[in-house]
Amino acid sequence: MTLYAHGPWTRFKTHFDPNNQEFSISGLVRPQTIDELAPSLTLLKESIERVRGVLYVNVKRLAQMNNTAFHAFARVIVDNCRARPDLQFVIVTSSVVGWATRKFNRLSQVEPNIRVEQYDNAFYPGQSFLEEGGFIPILRTQTKMTWRHEREILPRHGMRPGIAMADICCGIGDFALLVQKEFNPSRIVALDHSKSSLAYARQVAEEFDVRGIEYTYGDASEMLLEDDQFDFVTCRHSLQIFNRPALILKEMYRICKPGGRVYITNEKISHCLGEPRGEAIQWTYNELSKLFAHFKMDLEMGPKNHRYLIEAGFQNIRAESFMVTNLDDSQAFADVVQSWENTFAGDMSQQRGDSPEFVEQFRRGFQDHIFAALHPKGYAGWPIWVASGQKPL
Structure with missing residues (x-):
């Protein structure tokens, strides 16, 4: 069951999912009197009566809550915790909404059967490798290489001037900058879970005097953005590094x-290729795929784009692929591969516990790829899969 509340100071939704035993609150909960909360408090009480063992209270998308609301919901939870010693309450928060974790932690200090979990602590198991400042050069170079293809591809997938666009998992924001300059959308919201990446994005936008991009800190699987806002929603090279991409696609759909x-782009990294020294190159990228899988990331996701979009509810799917090659820019291609070696054969291999002999062979394949890219007769390629789906009318 779902309840909506709208008023001059409040705009929120409460929902109970009996299958997952989850009661959720989202939006702006700022009532002037407790009477405004009566239907939602009744739903919470009814939810408690219907569950056994544990009730999850999901506040991951709770943007604001005043003290009137907090104390009203807290009183129901604490009272029922004392009346039902057989029942545990797990309050699920997000690091994006830091105040919620601090505020609801007070309840766990009052009652031992109340636990607060910050859910995104473990949601992005490999993101720490890909969001530090040292990864900025690789992201900029990659975008430079892919943009020459995507600027021709994007209009076929719905990009046009004047639209409202969201760039989810925007990273350092360079794609949003390029789109703003090339296509001039009326609005761009660029969201990411990495504060360091967003700080860099804002700095570059200010230096280049690019306006109209709203850089936003947020969790892509629980965005503090309202339903049905954007004409065009992008997520590039990111679904493949999250262990539950369907959750992010569900939010993008919303x-x-x-x-x-x-519009999404992903890779099938094992299809990277090069000549000469093709066998060594192929071995390394096969192993790179396995390395990412160890950290619950799927660098083979590219050809799966079509299936993921269908399963998320989209229709009129458009899918294509393109190959970034050394013929576009041999030195830039070599720079990308060098960055891959530094990160993947460095920190990631070390954390997995790979042997020195393995790492040496692993690095050799990257160096052979660079050799192929810079060789006057060589050829080196990196394939990207593109797909988009339409939300039904």
């Missing part, structure tokens, strides 16, 4: 307007 499109 914020996309009916008739709008969601």
Whole structure:
């Protein structure tokens, strides 16, 4: 069951999912009197009566809550915790909404059967490798290489001037900058879970005097963005590094307007190629795929784009692929591969516990790829899969 509340100071939704035994609150909960909360408090009480063992209270998308609301919901939870010693309450928060973790932690200090879990602590198991400042050069070079293809591809998937666009998992924001300059959307919201990446993005936008991009800190699987806002929603090279991409696609579907499109790009890293020294190169990228899988990331996701979009509820799927090669820019291609070696054969291999002999062979394949890229007769390629789907009207 779902309840909505709208008023001058409050705009929120409460929902109970009996299958997952989860009661959720999202939006702005700022009532002037407790009477405004009566239907939602009744739903919470009914939810408690219907569950056994544990009730999850999901506040991951709770943007604001005043003291009137907090004390009202807290009183129901604490009272029922004391009346039902057989029942545990797990309050699920997000690091994006830091105040919620601090505020609800007070309840866990009052009652031992109340536990607070910050859910995204473990949601992005490999992100720490990919969001530090040292990874900025690789992201900038990669975008430089892919943009020459995507600027031609994007209009086929719904990009046009004047639209409202969201760039989810925007990283250092360079794609949003390029889109703003090339296509001039009326609005761009660029969201990411990495504060360091967003700080860099804001700095570059200020230096280049690019306006109209709203850089936003947020969790892509629980965005503090309202339903049906955007004509075009993008997520590039990111679904493949999250262990539950369907959750992010569900959120992208939610914020996309009916008739709008969601655009995603992903890789199949084992299809990277090069000549000469093709066998060594192929071995390394096969192993790179396994390395990412160890950290619950799927660098083979590219050809799966079509299936993921269908399963998320999209229709009119458009799918294509392109190959970034050394013929575009041999030195830039070599720089990308060098960055891959530094990160993947460095920190990631070390954390997995790979042997020195393995790492040496692993590095050799990257160096052979660079050799192929810079060789006057060589050829080196990195394939990207693109797909978009339309949200039904």
